[in-house]
Amino acid sequence: MGDTFIRHIALLGFEKRFIPSQHYVYMFLVKWQDLSEKVVYRKFTEIYEFHKMLKEMFPIEAGEIHRENRVIPHLPAPKWFDGQRAAESRQGTLTEYFNALMGLPVKISRCPHLLDFFKVRPDDLKLPTDSQVKKPETYLMPKDAKSNVADITGPIILQTYRAIADYEKSSRTEMTVATGDVVDVVEKSQSGWWFCQMKTKRGWVPASYLEPLDSPDEAExxxxxxxxxxxxxxxxxxxxxxxxxxxxxxxxxxxxxxxxxxxxxxxxxxxxxxxxxxxxxxxxxxxxxxxxxxxxxxxxxRRSTIRNAQSIHQRSRKRLSQDTYRRNSVRFQQQRRRPARPGPQSAEGAKSESQNGAGPELEGGAKSGAQGRGKTK
The missing domain is CATH 2.30.30.40 (SH3 Domains)
Structure with missing residues (x-):
């Protein structure tokens, strides 16, 4: 078994919390050496204390002895009063700080101090809550890393989904849900595992067990x-x-x-x-x-393997069957292999079809690059 280390630290955004009093925490997605991903929450005061300790541990690299030897990035101290504007504007600084930190020699980027700081804590998996106060407001960073954090003008309303069946977690990082439970989705991974939060719990849930409240899931x-x-x-x-x-x-x-x-x-x-x-x-x-x-x-x-699934949507859109996928695929490939017809639109049309997937009419009322939905198999 190899050494434990962090591959990447990504800032997802921040939360405005109201327990025990109003404060802000930053959301980080931490990818470890085994490519497992954990979401952790840290206050800026905690991050700054981590930074100060790091400088004490590595005084040469912090420039304490000779300024020209400094490689540990700078991090501004917290202000006397940190409001929402400060929490928003600091996101770019934190992104640059941790990107720079992860690029340093392994004695720093893989030191126990950094690893311990980003290990999952009990409060990372359990939301502070109280029936008498507001739930946390989540502000997510734009997906485009070049976007200006000033573009964030209000809380991101997380998408709400409903569990269609009981799911029992099989690891500490997953979350158990019961039929009818309503969860907020923080992150949709392409793997089909979604990071969700519900009341005082957080964890990964299979997307196949969830459906949107307002429309059939296949529409997404x-x-x-x-x-x-x-x-x-x-x-x-x-x-x-x-x-x-x-x-x-x-x-x-x-x-x-x-x-x-x-x-x-x-x-x-x-x-x-x-x-x-x-x-x-x-x-x-x-x-x-x-x-x-x-x-x-x-x-x-898979959704098809879930027993006793209970959807609130009377008519859900059906996915294409594999027979339909095969027929559409064969038609598209045949169309692509045909020589371009002579005429004014052959060159431009061929380019358009290649880029956009436009082509012959396919089953399900779709073009070759568009989605159609026939009966399920």
């Missing part, structure tokens, strides 16, 4: 892309259901539909099937890092 899924994206299987998987695909480790496929529940539609030749996205890695990316990810968490359960 992106459109199929029959042009396909090249991926490689980083772990062997044997199909359990007839609409799934079996792949050996290292097999190359194309992803044609990325579904939010973490079970993507993949294509190998003319054959399509569902495959867990957590066992896939983009072609050309380093395999050794990707392979460690599978140790942290397995594939989430």
């Amino acid at each position: 899924d992106p459109d199929p892309n029959y042009a396909g994206e090249p991926y490689v299987a980083i772990k062997a998987y044997t199909a359990v259901e007839e609409d799934e695909m079996s792949l050996a480790e290292g097999e190359a496929i194309e992803v044609i539909h990325k579904l939010l529940d973490g079970w993507w539609v993949v294509r190998k030749g003319d054959v399509t099937g569902y495959f867990p996205s957590i066992y896939l890695q983009k072609a050309g990316e380093e395999m050794t890092q990707a392979q460690r990810q599978i140790r942290g968490r397995g594939a989430p359960p």
